[in-house]
Amino acid sequence: MQSYPQTIDGQDCTIHFVVSSVDRWRFLEWVRQHAHRPVAVDTETTGLNYWTDDFRMRLVQFGTARTVWVLPVDRAEPWTQDHRQAVRDAFGILRHLVIHHARADVLFLARDMGMDPRRLWEVTTDTRILAHLIDPRGRDEGGIGHSLKALAASYVDPNAPDLAAELHAAFRAAGYTMSTGWARIDLRHPTYVRYSGGDVLLTARLYDRLAELVRARGQQRLADFEHTVARICAEMENRGFLVDVDYTCGLVDRLRAEEEAQTARARLFGVDSVHAPAQVAAALERMGETLTERTRTGAAKVDQAVLLALADRDHRWQRRGARDPNPLAEAVLRAKRAAKWRTSYADAILELHDAEDRVHPGIASLQARTARMAVSRPPVQQLPAGDHVIRRCFLAEPGHVIGSADYQAVELRVLAALSGDRRMIEAIHAGRDLHGYTASLIWGPEWTPYHRKLAKSVGFGKVYGGGAATLARQTGAPLADVERAVRAYDRVYPGVRRFSRRVVERARLGRPEVETVTGRILPVDRHRLYAATNYAVQSVARDVLAQALIDLDRKGLGEYLRLPIHDEIVFSVPRDEAHEIGREIADTMAVPDFFGVPLAAEVEIGGRSWGSLYEASDNAAAPAA
DNA sequence: ACCTTCACG
DNA sequence: ACGTACGTGAAGGTC
Numbered sequence: 337m338q339s340y341p342q343t344i345d346g347q348d349c350t351i352h353f354v355v356s357s358v359d360r361w362r363f364l365e366w367v368r369q370h371a372h373r374p375v376a377v378d379t380e381t382t383g384l385n386y387w388t389d390d391f392r393m394r395l396v397q398f399g400t401a402r403t404v405w406v407l408p409v410d411r412a413e414p415w416t417q418d419h420r421q422a423v424r425d426a427f428g429i430l431r432h433l434v435i436h437h438a439r440a441d442v443l444f445l446a447r448d449m450g451m452d453p454r455r456l457w458e459v460t461t462d463t464r465i466l467a468h469l470i471d472p473r474g475r476d477e478g479g480i481g482h483s484l485k486a487l488a489a490s491y492v493d494p495n496a497p498d499l500a501a502e503l504h505a506a507f508r509a510a511g512y513t514m515s516t517g518w519a520r521i522d523l524r525h526p527t528y529v530r531y532s533g534g535d536v537l538l539t540a541r542l543y544d545r546l547a548e549l550v551r552a553r554g555q556q557r558l559a560d561f562e563h564t565v566a567r568i569c570a571e572m573e574n575r576g577f578l579v580d581v582d583y584t585c586g587l588v589d590r591l592r593a594e595e596e597a598q599t600a601r602a603r604l605f606g607v608d609s610v611h612a613p614a615q616v617a618a619a620l621e622r623m624g625e626t627l628t629e630r631t632r633t634g635a636a637k638v639d640q641a642v643l644l645a646l647a648d649r650d651h652r653w654q655r656r657g658a659r660d661p662n663p664l665a666e667a668v669l670r671a672k673r674a675a676k677w678r679t680s681y682a683d684a685i686l687e688l689h690d691a692e693d694r695v696h697p698g699i700a701s702l703q704a705r706t707a708r709m710a711v712s713r714p715p716v717q718q719l720p721a722g723d724h725v726i727r728r729c730f731l732a733e734p735g736h737v738i739g740s741a742d743y744q745a746v747e748l749r750v751l752a753a754l755s756g757d758r759r760m761i762e763a764i765h766a767g768r769d770l771h772g773y774t775a776s777l778i779w780g781p782e783w784t785p786y787h788r789k790l791a792k793s794v795g796f797g798k799v800y801g802g803g804a805a806t807l808a809r810q811t812g813a814p815l816a817d818v819e820r821a822v823r824a825y826d827r828v829y830p831g832v833r834r835f836s837r838r839v840v841e842r843a844r845l846g847r848p849e850v851e852t853v854t855g856r857i858l859p860v861d862r863h864r865l866y867a868a869t870n871y872a873v874q875s876v877a878r879d880v881l882a883q884a885l886i887d888l889d890r891k892g893l894g895e896y897l898r899l900p901i902h903d904e905i906v907f908s909v910p911r912d913e914a915h916e917i918g919r920e921i922a923d924t925m926a927v928p929d930f931f932g933v934p935l936a937a938e939v940e941i942g943g944r945s946w947g948s949l950y951e952a953s954d955n956a957a958a959p960a961a
Numbered sequence: 962a963c964c965t966t967c968a969c970g
Numbered sequence: 971a972c973g974t975a976c977g978t979g980a981a982g983g984t985c
Contacts, residue, residue: 638965676968801974
């Protein structure tokens with residue numbers, strides 16, 4: 337057996353690499369001794385795309401704060417067969433696993449080793465979840481971030497050796513690149529083995545620190561909740577979303593043609609790249625346009641809002657008739673939209689689908705500071721909603737249709753519940769159109785759709801913490817109107833104002849954080865204390881959706897779920913029972929009495945493709961091609 | 962690495 | 971004293 341010494345936090349540790357049958361026997365003996373203790377686990381693989389045929393698990397590591405066992409399990413190497421069985425045996429014996437970012441390793445183990453993911457989740461503590469509960473901030477927001485390296489440097493040992501750098505050097509020395517190294521480096525390479533073992537030592541130690549902190553903060557139940565949510569989201573991800581590959585190929589061609597045609601038009605005005613803001617700005621100024629808006633760094637701003645105004649279009653791309661449209665602005669807008677839609681969505685779908693025509697968008701169930709979920713590769717939470725062409729790429733299962741269930745104005749209702757504002761709560765109970773009602777309170781019975789829109793914006797402004805000036809800029813309404821509406825809003829909903837002030841004042845006078853009714857403690861930046869109200873509301877709305885996922889799973893509806901989208905759940909259900917199951921999903925999501933406020937959910941049933949829910953209506957944007 | 966832009970709730 | 975829009979993922983360009 338090959339063993340490597342390692343020093344962590346001044347303590348001597350050992351990393352064993354399992355080679356012989358005697359090694360395996362010693363490893364399994366160790367596993368039996370640790371059956372009821374927390375054992376950290378990590379895996380190394382050829383890559384991240386676990387759904388591809390060439391995906392392989394390469395190493396599996398088990399360990400504690402002092403000792404690690406590394407087992408080679410690459411199925412491309414016949415000599416690892418017995419080691420693979422030993423790994424399965426070990427998982428059968430161990431009753432408490434500790435994994436950093438378990439979503440990935442559980443998916444890998446299920447795919448490559450045929451492990452039962454449900455059983456793994458039942459016995460796993462995810463240190464990334466614990467870390468997020470202690471500090472949800474990413475690295476770029478003044479927090480530690482949630483990578484194992486950063487967390488270990490902060491909680492375990494700031495001077496732990498940087499084995500990643502050493503490993504990358506080993507890749508290069510062996511003639512591999514950063515991307516090929518993971519798949520090709522020799523399983524026995526000392527640096528690879530030490531790197532893989534080191535992560536387990538760090539995970540085990542990180543667990544000891546974080547578990548104590550979570551206990552001390554009384555967040556054990558919240559941690560259990562998040563593990564269940566993570567398991568359900570991982571199952572959704574593994575199930576994947578069926579895509580229409582033929583349609584998507586055709587769409588790529590159409591978008592590319594549009595992009596090329598519009599890029600050629602822009603070139604006539606001296607713009608080589610429509611993606612270079614400085615070029616676009618210079619060309620527009622040569623045409624006699626005056627650019628007044630500036631970016632943060634003082635450059636002329638030529639974003640979509642600026643270009644739409646120059647092209648005489650509103651935010652839905654409809655002609656306004658206020659001026660002669662600038663043809664360059666028009667071309668740049670169209671070229672950029674086609675490029676965006678192709679590269680971020682259509683190309684990504686073709687790049688990422690598996691042999692069964694399914695994509696497996698990575699669902700980060702606990703991501704934002706507010707705990708909101710994030711979805712990537714492809715970013716299916718952010719597909720264009722004003723047009724059906726991109727969502728048309730996604731299909732229900734054969735014989736199924738796509739449905740969607742979403743909460744009605746959930747953040748506003750959560751705000752009403754948390755603030756206890758009596759008038760707002762009564763309006764919700766009475767089933768009133770909340771924004772229209774607000775408009776009537778401010779402007780009287782003569783209120784117009786313009787007033788309703790303003791009231792709606794002010795409602796969002798309240799949740800976000802924005803002021804009248806920002807609201808005026810965002811809505812395009814005169815500042816005087818907005819100021820009046822904001823003042824009136826505070827008058828008609830005094831409870832909302834009181835709640836907001838209380839949350840912000842607490843963060844200002846005490847620790848700079850907000851505690852949610854779901855038991856989360858969210859840090860607030862000292863220079864952005866106003867954001868505290870939004871955190872309290874957005875985070876709780878996220879927890880409402882997460883609880884809905886758990887309830888749906890418990891009712892056996894999990895197999896239908898495709899995606900969570902903040903206040904919405906997208907599903908695929910058998911055509912014949914679509915309305916019944918859709919109704920059941922929406923009913924399950926609904927919360928009849930959330931701190932005195934009903935949270936209602938609406939369901940929509942479409943056709944075979946997701947795009948069917950977005951076809952021609954009053955919100956249709958101009959076609960892309 | 963940073964900036965700008967753009968897609969969503 | 972006042973006001974600050976909230977939260978993401980991804981791509982292309984520039985330095």
